Amino acid sequence: MSALRTQSARVILKAGKDKPVKSFHPWVFSGAISEVDDFHQAGDLVRVCASDQSFLGIGYLNPQSQIAVRMLTFIDEPIDDAFWVRRLKAALLLRQNFISSSTNAYRWVNAEGDGLPGLMIDRYGDYAVVQFQTLGIEKCRDQILNALSNCVQVKGVYERNDLTTREREGMEKRKGVLRGEEPPDCLTIQENGIAFDVDLKTGQKTGFFLDQRENRALVGAIAKGKQVLNCFAYSGGFSVYAAKGGAHAVTSVEISEKAADWCRVNFEKQGLSRLCQHEVIVQDAFDYLRESKQPFDFIILDPPAFCKHKNQIQEAAKGYKDINLHAFKRLNPNGLLFTSSCSSFITADLFQKIVFGAAKDAKREVQIIKATHHAIDHPISIYHPEGEYLKSLLCRVI
Known part of the structure; x- marks a missing residue:
């Protein structure tokens, strides 16, 4: 997704409806939007502005969704390859600081909790399982996968996009290998030094x-x-x-x-x-x-x-x-x-x-x-x- 697109498309909020975004809430509901300028396709990046046209942040817009805009940043920065690498590295560092070395299965990216609405990444040993829950995140898929590879070396990246939330975003459900090897039907992980066999491909959630x-x-x-x-x-x-x-x-x-x-x-x-x-x-x-x-x-x-x-x-x-x-x-x-x-x-x-x-x-x-x-x-x-x-x-x- 080009930085140029983020500079051109704008979402203008209604007067009195910009308080949540000014308070760093990552969602903009459709009823809060006054107008959209220079918009191209659902899922594209947009600049979100208050009713007085002052800049509030950058997110991605899907007019089909009740949550029309999901915010990626509240500062004026390009959503480029470096942005995704920074965010994924910051999320990984948090886990490395808090999770014991006796555990090799954990949530790497927790959507809004890590400032990346619509994106889930779970790490299971040598494999990563990803969920692109929204159209805007789906459109940034290649950048996200490249950033993932920049942060860690895994044997394979598997998508578990078999979520009903995708249908509400106008997308099909999907499962399969995105990068590298397909995970085995039975993968052994470690949690607090205890071994568990998990199924990343058909198990509940992403396997555990x-x-x-x-x-x-x-x-x-x-x-x-x-x-x-x-x-x-x-x-x-x-x-x-x-x-x-x-x-x-x-x-x-x-x-x-x-x-x-x-x-x-x-x-x-x-x-x-x-x-x-x-x-x-x-x-x-x-x-x-x-x-x-x-x-x-x-x-x-x-x-x-x-x-x-x-x-x-x-x-x-x-x-x-x-x-x-x-x-x-x-x-x-x-x-x-x-x-x-x-x-x-x-x-x-x-x-x-x-x-x-x-x-x-x-x-x-x-x-x-x-x-x-x-x-x-x-x-x-x-x-x-x-x-x-x-x-x-x-x-x-x-």
């Missing part, structure tokens, strides 16, 4: 739930001697940490047979069956909690997003309350519940209210021991609270 890394470590630190139930177990991350932490027994409930197989593989990979009894149950977690009468000392709830749109909040809240209600009923006295929501529309405040309602209806006295969020490699811009999607509570039944 990297955002729960620190929460898995928390579970492992407090699981000793406990009967643990891991619902929505996927490939067994929480189950493995619980067993490594000395759990007496772990039950993993997962509705997908394929994911359940990964869960078994990852548990056996550590040789944990000699130390901890492990049962994998292929069943819907809601049904299991309603039907099972077995009590547990520690229950983990890490469900998929129940709410992907604002109009689903009420229904999602019912789902979260139901699953937490039945979990509270299954806990022994002094039992622990670690419960998460990855729905961005469910705020931390609302989630706590939902868990409060579940505890009340279950007639259990409950303490909140700790509130957590996503891992350190998922930074959030202080100007973009919408980026805080994962919230979790560690609760104790008294």
Whole structure:
């Protein structure tokens, strides 16, 4: 994308609608736009200006999207090859400063959290998995891939652009190799010195739930001697940490047979069956909690997003309350519940209210021991609270 194009196309905001951008919020909604000058194609770079025509920043415009402009910078600079190299290097340095050498799988670029709306890059050892979530980022693809290669040498770059958000941007879903080698069907990664087998090509998200890394470590630190139930177990991350932490027994409930197989593989990979009894149950977690009468000392709830749109909040809240209600009923006295929501529309405040309602209806006295969020490699811009999607509570039944 040429710097010349950024100098010519302009988006002029309506009077009184420029406050979010002046406060460094990275989104401009379509209703805030007064006019567009010299615009060529959806996804092109534009200069964003206030109603008095003063410069506010540079972003990319997609008139088809409700979020019409996503801001890349709030200073007047060219969006050239050097820009992408600077941003990717800065993001990589942050991870290198905070992530242990015993971990080789992490989020390298977290979209708005790293000042690059629409771009996700996850690093899995010698492979990078990229997601171009928006048309503007898609149009900068070659520059981004070149910048990636400038920062690190990987065996391959794989795209997981199988996202519904792309359809809303007028793009097709797509998966495949972009640079170098195709990743193997089963890739072994290291997280806090623990080996996990992951599937980068067909696994959920980009292969592993990297955002729960620190929460898995928390579970492992407090699981000793406990009967643990891991619902929505996927490939067994929480189950493995619980067993490594000395759990007496772990039950993993997962509705997908394929994911359940990964869960078994990852548990056996550590040789944990000699130390901890492990049962994998292929069943819907809601049904299991309603039907099972077995009590547990520690229950983990890490469900998929129940709410992907604002109009689903009420229904999602019912789902979260139901699953937490039945979990509270299954806990022994002094039992622990670690419960998460990855729905961005469910705020931390609302989630706590939902868990409060579940505890009340279950007639259990409950303490909140700790509130957590996503891992350190998922930074959030202080100007973009919408980026805080994962919230979790560690609760104790008294």
